[in-house]
Amino acid sequence: MRVGTVREIKNHEYRVGLTPESVRELVAHGHEVWVEAGAGNGIGASDADYEGAGAIIKADARTVFDGCEMIVKVKEPQAVERAMLRRGQVLYTYLHLAPDPEQTADLVKSGVTAIAYETVTGAGNALPLLKPMSQVAGRMSIQAGATALEKANGGRGVLLGGVPGVLPGKVVVIGGGVVGFNAAQMAVGLGADVTILDRDPDVLERLDNHFEGRARTLYSGKAALAALVAEADLVIGAVLIPGAAAPKLVTRDMLATMKPGAVLVDVAIDQGGCFETSKATTHADPTYVVDGVVHYCVANMPGAVARTSTYALNNVTLPHALRIADKGWKEALRADPNLAAGLNVHEGKVTYEAVATELGYEYTPVADILA
Template identity: 60%
Template sequence: MLIGVPKEIKSNEFRVGLTPDSVRELCTSGHQVIIETHAGEGIGEDDEAYRTAGAEIVSEASEIFSRAEMVVKVKEPQQKEYKQLRADQILFTYLHLSPDPEQTEGLMQSKCIAVAYETVTSRQGTLPLLAPMSEVAGRMATQVGAYHLQKNSHGEGMLLGGVPGVAPSKVAILGGGVAGTNAAKIAIGMGADVTILDRNIERLRYLADIFGTQAHTVYSTTQSVEDYVVDADVVIGTVLIPGSNAPKLVTKTLLSKMKKGAVIVDVAIDQGGCTETSRATTHQEPTYIVDDVVHYCVANMPGGVPKTSTYALNNATLPFVLAIANKGIKQALQDDEHLRNGLNVCQGNIVYQAVAEAQNLPYIRVHDAIARL
């Protein structure tokens, strides 16, 4: 199979779909890889590293989209990109379609076969291609929350961990999944007063077991969210409903009751955000203020640490890329129910129910879509 990797064009996105190591694995397996020039510079890998691994370097992204049978990316295709996708071309990347009807329509019109990293599942019921970026984003969330508490960033002027004689900052983490757990690890390490809220009692038991008395675990209700958000100096939102819009746990009314200079870090912004006042921002302009509360809603947080993020992502995605390349998309989807769960758009049809419901679009069963391939 001919696999193509364009350079990412989203604002301040420096990750790349394949590392040189991944390229070598694909080439060793008998496949061809074409890489847009300078695509790997953000992770410190030049064109020569990719040539040595066996890739062909091309000068324009348009050549990637015109030649490749499968396009491997990191972020969702921008308008300029999805307009270049072809019928039956495989797109393997993060999509986050539910809050993005424009992208959804573009993918449908292209009639491509779009597999989303974030809805691929595992035998354990986890999201293995989302997990590494959730780990990165969760850890970053605490870092950026701590930074934006500083007065020069319009925060309260507090140190996250406090000092002897001065109480630490209070961090409320909404959601105890992968991102929330990693946010808690860093917040605890920095000495903050940490509370994790979740509706899964088994998850709360697990978190209580691993963190012990270092973090509070609280069952998430409307009342408990209100209580802990109002009292928090930093609120980290990590709630996730796979493939669907994130629930709006922090309303405008609740926001108005928060401390002046408090910080919200909305890790769930790729799925629409978990506060009513969240809107996507970039690394170039990461924050804005509503009701004296600092909002950090960067939609590609792991792009700020592209070297760590790209290698972590490739560790998870490479087996699936190889499976698709070795077997072809139809056989790979038929053989692996977990990869099949990643199929979102196929030949003009929405095949992921949560996306169809979020956008009131017609939905066809994934097995019917695969049968037509």
């Protein structure tokens, strides 16, 4: 199979779909790999590094899209990229379709076979291709929030860890999954006063045992959430419903109860955000203020630490890319139900139920496509 990767064009997105090491693996399996010139610059990988791994460098994205049977990316294709997709081609990347009707419509129109990293499953319904970026985003959410709390950046002027004689900042983490756990770890490490909210008793027990009193856990009822948000210096939105839009848990009315200069970091923004007042921002202009509360809603947080993120992502995406290239997408999905869960769009049909329900498409089960 001819596999291609291109330079990411989303604002301040420096990750790349394939590292030189991943290219070497694909070439060793007998595949041809095309890489757009400069695609790896953001992770310190030169065109010469890719050529040394066996890739063929192409001058522009159009050439790669036109010539390759599978495109491996990181972020959802932008409008100009979606216009280059075609029927019979495989797109393997993050998609986050539920809150993005324009992208979904373009993918349906193109006829492409689109496999989304974020809905590929693992043992116990885990999301192994989402996990490493959730780990990165969770850890980054605290440093981003700490920066936004600085007075020069519009925040309250609170140091999360405090100092002797001054209380630490209060951090509330909504959601105890991968993002929430990693955010809490970082906040605890800084010495902040941390509370984690979740609705799953097993998650709360696991977190309580792990932190051994260094962070508190609380069942996420509406009253508890409202009370904690009102007292927080920093709130991390870390909720996830796989493939679906995030629920709006922090309402506009709650902002009126918060301290002026408090900070909201919405890590769920890829799925539409879990704060009612959230709107996607970029690394170039990451924050805005609503009712005196600073909002940080960057939709590609891990792109800021591109080298770490790219290598962590390739560790989990490459094995599936190899199977798709080796067997063809249909046989690869037939052989692996977990990978089959990643199929979101195929030849004009929406094949992920949460996306179809959210956006009003007829749902076509993956099993029907593979029959």
